[in-house]
Amino acid sequence: xxxVTQTPRNRITKTxxxxxxxxxxxxxxxxxxxxxxxxxxxxxxxYYSFDVKDIxxxxxxxxxxxxxxxxxxxxxSLESAIPNQTALYFCATSDLAGGDTGELFxxxxxxxxxx
Amino acid sequence: GQNIDQPTEMTATEGAIVQINCTYQTSGFNGLxxxxxxxxxxxxxxxxxxxDGLEEKGRFSSFLSRSKGYSYLLLKELQMKDSASxxxxxxxxxxxxxxxxxTKLIIKP
Numbered sequence: 197x198x199x200v201t202q203t204p205r206n207r208i209t210k211t212x213x214x215x216x217x218x219x220x221x222x223x224x225x226x227x228x229x230x231x232x233x234x235x236x237x238x239x240x241x242x243y244y245s246f247d248v249k250d251i252x253x254x255x256x257x258x259x260x261x262x263x264x265x266x267x268x269x270x271x272x273s274l275e276s277a278i279p280n281q282t283a284l285y286f287c288a289t290s291d292l293a294g295g296d297t298g299e300l301f302x303x304x305x306x307x308x309x310x311x
Numbered sequence: 312g313q314n315i316d317q318p319t320e321m322t323a324t325e326g327a328i329v330q331i332n333c334t335y336q337t338s339g340f341n342g343l344x345x346x347x348x349x350x351x352x353x354x355x356x357x358x359x360x361x362x363d364g365l366e367e368k369g370r371f372s373s374f375l376s377r378s379k380g381y382s383y384l385l386l387k388e389l390q391m392k393d394s395a396s397x398x399x400x401x402x403x404x405x406x407x408x409x410x411x412x413x414t415k416l417i418i419k420p
Binding site: 236237238239240241284286297298299300301302303304305307 | 315319342344346351352353354355356359361398400402406407408410411412413
């Protein structure tokens with residue numbers, strides 16, 4: 197089983213619908229992230245969380261919200277989806293402790309299409 | 312502003328060597344990552360450099376020059392499975408990752 201699991205892996209929805217992407221991890225990491233990836237662009241950070249009580253906006257948080265339900269779970273919501281939110285979304289985890297590099301471990305991705 | 316530059320696309324021949332360059336401008340610096348990403352898949356970790364010099368790991372090596380804001384990833388004995396995008400990411404003073412857009416590497420037989 198993957199250490200970082202995202203659901204759903206693929207979703208097609210219509211403009212205006214509410215969508216939730218879920219992420220769970222078994223790595224025991226405190227830090228979790230949501231990124232989106234568009235062709236020709238780098239990974240862009242949407243939200244990140246360093247522990248259950250800590251939520252921070254990334255560079256492109258408008259139109260998105262998150263919830264950190266537990267150390268292992270971090271969900272991303274699109275309250276009213278729009279077509280330019282069509283993208284590949286990645287959840288990632290990391291742990292900065294004891295000299296760790298802070299390497300990110302990614303989920304398999306959730307491909308979202310908004311019609 | 313903070314910025315990462317890397318070539319958009321490179322082509323190389325199976326069995327050859329290729330060097331993918333990355334230049335960065337960040338507010339502070341706490342290291343640089345290289346990740347490999349096959350089409351439609353998640354990025355996977357290749358290397359981390361924080362000190363100047365070359366880190367070798369099998370067929371892949373990564374080099375860093377902090378004074379020049381420059382890194383490269385060197386891939387030797389190229390195999391068809393090395394066809395992928397290679398992402399450079401620098402860590403700034405707030406321990407935030409600044410990502411490049413990635414270099415798509417095409418390997419030809």
